[in-house]
Amino acid sequence: MAIRTEFGRPAVRVGAVLAGLLATVLPAAAPASAQPETPAIEVFAADGVTPLGDLPVHEGDIVVVRGTGFDPEANRTGGLPVPVPPGVPHGTFVSFGGFSEHWRPSEGAPTANRATVRSTNAWVLSERALNQVPNVPFDMRRTVRQQWVPLSDDGSFTATLTIDAPATVPADAVYGIYTYGAADAVNAEQELSVPVNFDPSPGPNAPVPASQDLVWGFAPGYTDLVTDTTQGSVVGKNGATVNPDGTLAFELAEAQIDPETGLGRIEYRGTVVSFTRFHLLEIALADPWIEFTEDGTCLTAESSTGDQVGTDSMSRITVARLDAAADASRTEWDGVPARFSVPLQPSVLLPYSGGQAAPVTFRY
Numbered sequence: 073m074a075i076r077t078e079f080g081r082p083a084v085r086v087g088a089v090l091a092g093l094l095a096t097v098l099p100a101a102a103p104a105s106a107q108p109e110t111p112a113i114e115v116f117a118a119d120g121v122t123p124l125g126d127l128p129v130h131e132g133d134i135v136v137v138r139g140t141g142f143d144p145e146a147n148r149t150g151g152l153p154v155p156v157p158p159g160v161p162h163g164t165f166v167s168f169g170g171f172s173e174h175w176r177p178s179e180g181a182p183t184a185n186r187a188t189v190r191s192t193n194a195w196v197l198s199e200r201a202l203n204q205v206p207n208v209p210f211d212m213r214r215t216v217r218q219q220w221v222p223l224s225d226d227g228s229f230t231a232t233l234t235i236d237a238p239a240t241v242p243a244d245a246v247y248g249i250y251t252y253g254a255a256d257a258v259n260a261e262q263e264l265s266v267p268v269n270f271d272p273s274p275g276p277n278a279p280v281p282a283s284q285d286l287v288w289g290f291a292p293g294y295t296d297l298v299t300d301t302t303q304g305s306v307v308g309k310n311g312a313t314v315n316p317d318g319t320l321a322f323e324l325a326e327a328q329i330d331p332e333t334g335l336g337r338i339e340y341r342g343t344v345v346s347f348t349r350f351h352l353l354e355i356a357l358a359d360p361w362i363e364f365t366e367d368g369t370c371l372t373a374e375s376s377t378g379d380q381v382g383t384d385s386m387s388r389i390t391v392a393r394l395d396a397a398a399d400a401s402r403t404e405w406d407g408v409p410a411r412f413s414v415p416l417q418p419s420v421l422l423p424y425s426g427g428q429a430a431p432v433t434f435r436y
Contacts, residue, residue: 109141109227113166115249115266120230129235129268130275137166137194137231137249142262144198144223151257154350155212156197160204162257163197163216163223166231167250168268170241177252178260186252187238187245191307194231195219195254211380215351237270282313283323286340286360288371289430290320291412302348312342312358319430320344322360327436329364334398337363338436345382354382355418360391362434364398371410371432379420389417392429404435 115124118134129135147162156162169188175181195216202220205213221231233249241247247270253259289295295318298304308314311323322340329336343358360373370393374386395409410429416422 111139111141111143111227111251111262111264113137113139113249113251113264113266115268124266124268126269128271128275130271130273130278131235131237132277132279133235133275134277135168135233135235135249135268137233139164139166139196139229139231139251140227142196142223142227142229144201144225144227146262147253147257147259149257151253152255152350154352155215156201156205156255161198161201163195163201163254164251164259164262165254166194166196166221166229166233167252168192168233168235168248169238169250170245170247170270171250171265172242173244173246175250175265176260176263177256177258178263185242186250187241188250189236189238190305191219192234192236193219194221194233196221196223196229196231196251197254198223198225210350210352212350212352214380215354218351235270237272282308282311282321282342284315284321285324285436286322286338286362286432286434287315287319288322288360288410288432289318290357291424291430292428294318294430298346298348302353304346304348304351304353306344306346308342308344310341310343310358312344314344320357324436325359329400329436331400334400334402335364335366337361338434340434343383347382351380353379353420355379355420356383356386357391358383358386362394362432364396369394369396369398370413375416375421376418379418381418387417389413391416392432394432406433407431408433 116136117124120136145161151162167188172185175185205216207213221229223229248265248267251262251264295306298306306314313321322342325339325341327338339361341359345356347354355376358374360371363370370390372388372390375389377385377387390413392410392412396405410432412424412427412429414425416425
């Protein structure tokens with residue numbers, strides 16, 4: 073099995089490594105337990121008490137899902153070999169989304185019939201199973217933990233979901249809360265649904281779109297590379313967004329520019345996270361600054377210190393040099409040529425070092 077493990081570099085074969093890794097992970101013996109109940113879910117408003125029923129929900133609203141009767145030892149067979157190894161319970165996804173009438177994996181429904189925002193799905197799994205997910209050489213346990221909701225020995229769980237509607241849904245989609253086997257595990261008994269009255273108009277908790285104060289594509293074709301070639305995603309948060317054309321946008325935080333010389337810096341805020349399928353790689357770029365100095369103009373940013381740490385560990389680096397001189401009379405620059413600095417971090421970005429970056433547009 074060949075898996076692309078670096079953005080923009082030839083694929084590196086890690087099948088043998090993964091096979092050896094998975095062979096060392098033996099499932100723990102299942103604890104003795106009573107016959108599990110039939111799985112069931114209930115959906116509540118954000119207070120966790122009021123049944124949701126027909127109450128309308130909007131983007132950014134919170135709902136609480138309570139489940140009972142979910143066997144912690146189920147979903148051991150089938151499913152993907154990563155991130156959860158074969159023989160270990162794969163758990164259950166709890167998702168808000170727009171699903172086709174024909175959505176159940178046990179009936180052969182394709183993934184396209186289940187439209188969700190992957191990053192907002194909850195992954196219900198026992199702690200015992202989570203601890204059997206490998207954390208070396210790739211920390212796949214971290215991948216699961218980011219979405220993890222503990223499943224108790226008695227088969228119960230409580231998941232809190234933020235309503236985030238997928239950009240596209242099937243033509244016959246019904247919005248609701250859905251549960252089904254995680255990581256391609258198939259378990260008809262756990263395929264449950266509760267319809268939700270989703271209102272697409274902005275509500276009180278609707279996220280505010282980031283201002284387009286700094287817009288940058290990073291590198292030509294970068295977003296397509298991550299989303300298509302590595303089957304991953306590029307997502308923005310906390311003041312950043314990913315535009316439909318793949319450019320990254322950040323909002324202005326503060327400008328400290330000398331009114332006479334134009335020297336100083338313009339600070340922007342926001343975090344963009346890029347990750348491959350299974351999060352074998354996950355890197356982040358956050359809070360870029362445009363810095364006008366006597367030695368030239370550069371773009372600096374907080375960047376991940378490792379290839380799989382995301383926002384867990386970051387430090388500020390010079391990402392690119394810009395062909396834009398300091399000018400106290402200007403507040404807007406459009407399509408400024410840029411070249412990546414040498415070296416870049418994390419190591420997965422090293423192939424871009426010294427190369428042509430996407431042009432940068434910014435204002436303050």
